[in-house]
Amino acid sequence: MKTKLAIIALFLLSVQSFMAQELPQNPPMNSIDLQNQKTIEKSVLENELKENKKALKDAERLEKQRQKAERKLEKEQDKLKKEQNDFEKKQRKLASAEKAVTKNQEKLSRAKKDLDKMQSKLEKSQSRGKISSIDIEKSNVKISKQQLKIVEIEEDINESKEKLSKLR
Numbered sequence: 422m423k424t425k426l427a428i429i430a431l432f433l434l435s436v437q438s439f440m441a442q443e444l445p446q447n448p449p450m451n452s453i454d455l456q457n458q459k460t461i462e463k464s465v466l467e468n469e470l471k472e473n474k475k476a477l478k479d480a481e482r483l484e485k486q487r488q489k490a491e492r493k494l495e496k497e498q499d500k501l502k503k504e505q506n507d508f509e510k511k512q513r514k515l516a517s518a519e520k521a522v523t524k525n526q527e528k529l530s531r532a533k534k535d536l537d538k539m540q541s542k543l544e545k546s547q548s549r550g551k552i553s554s555i556d557i558e559k560s561n562v563k564i565s566k567q568q569l570k571i572v573e574i575e576e577d578i579n580e581s582k583e584k585l586s587k588l589r
Contacts, residue, residue: 515588515589518584518585521581525577525578528577529571532567532574533571536564536571539563539564542560
């Protein structure tokens with residue numbers, strides 16, 4: 422039995438040594454390993470710094486492009502607004518010129534109507550014989566003035582039409 426106990430004890434010791442965990446042993450670091458580690462860390466930090474700088478430059482470049490695009494868009498909007506204002510101004514001038522033409526044509530028709538009234542009044546007075554030669558001359562002067570006024574109005578109409586055609 423003693424032999425059995427000795428064999429079991431021996432067997433347990435062998436199993437225990439076999440199953441025992443081995444602790445990792447850190448070999449003492451020497452100065453060369455520390456320098457290598459510092460150089461590696463330094464290079465990693467330098468790479469990170471370069472990447473950060475590159476990312477910052479890219480961000481700045483993108484920001485500048487965005488601002489440039491915004492300025493370009495604002496310029497285009499200003500240009501479109503100016504073109505619209507110019508168009509509206511031209512339309513107002515065109516409407517004003519058309520209004521001037523119609524106004525002058527109405528003036529002309531009124532002046533011709535007045536001339537016809539003056540001439541018919543003079544003819545009636547002459548046919549009745551109630552008018553003196555001085556009054557006839559006065560009426561003729563009024564009629565000639567009215568005719569000059571009609572000629573001026575016709576010139577104004579022609580000028581207005583020329584202005585209108587230039588605007589179109």
